[in-house]
Amino acid sequence: xxEREDHPKFPGRFGGAFVTFYNGMRLxxxxxxxAPTEDIAETVxxxxxxxxxxxxxxxxxxxxxxxxxxxxxxxxLSDLVPADDALxxxxxxxxxxxxxxxxxxxxxxxxxxxxxxxxxxxLSFCCAMKAGLPSDAWRNPECEVFxxxxxxxxxxxxxxx
Numbered sequence: 001x002x003e004r005e006d007h008p009k010f011p012g013r014f015g016g017a018f019v020t021f022y023n024g025m026r027l028x029x030x031x032x033x034x035a036p037t038e039d040i041a042e043t044v045x046x047x048x049x050x051x052x053x054x055x056x057x058x059x060x061x062x063x064x065x066x067x068x069x070x071x072x073x074x075x076x077l078s079d080l081v082p083a084d085d086a087l088x089x090x091x092x093x094x095x096x097x098x099x100x101x102x103x104x105x106x107x108x109x110x111x112x113x114x115x116x117x118x119x120x121x122x123l124s125f126c127c128a129m130k131a132g133l134p135s136d137a138w139r140n141p142e143c144e145v146f147x148x149x150x151x152x153x154x155x156x157x158x159x160x161x
Contacts, residue, residue: 015079017043019051022071028062029054073154075108080146086138089119089147098131100143105130109150
């Protein structure tokens with residue numbers, strides 16, 4: 001893998017990005033990647049486009065009328081770090097990605113805080129809700145647990161008419 005160039009605001013490597021759309025407190029799309037391009041702006045552009053087509057909202061796509069009420073959150077991720085001890089994660093600081101066989105799921109760091117979860121709940125819900133695994137799969141030696149950090153920026157969309 002080649003070394004990605006430093007970004008002035010994010011020196012060093014970045015491990016990917018997620019873009020999340022909200023209408024008030026209502027999630028309207030969230031897609032990201034742990035496999036970024038060489039350029040952080042290009043990566044954010046790609047996941048923004050993908051977020052607008054989040055398959056979870058296939059029957060309830062974002063509409064033009066909704067655009068003035070949308071907030072956009074961009075999360076720039078660190079590289080994934082394998083966790084020797086999954087419970088070493090710090091709630092609110094670390095996001096989690098679990099991988100077992102062909103199944104994988106992740107949660108951004110803020111999810112545990114928003115939902116009031118402990119580290120164990122965070123891991124269990126990631127396995128069950130995101131990866132489709134048993135809730136205790138993270139304890140299985142065959143399940144890989146990765147930790148990452150995220151710098152998140154949220155901004156309201158303002159459209160001039």
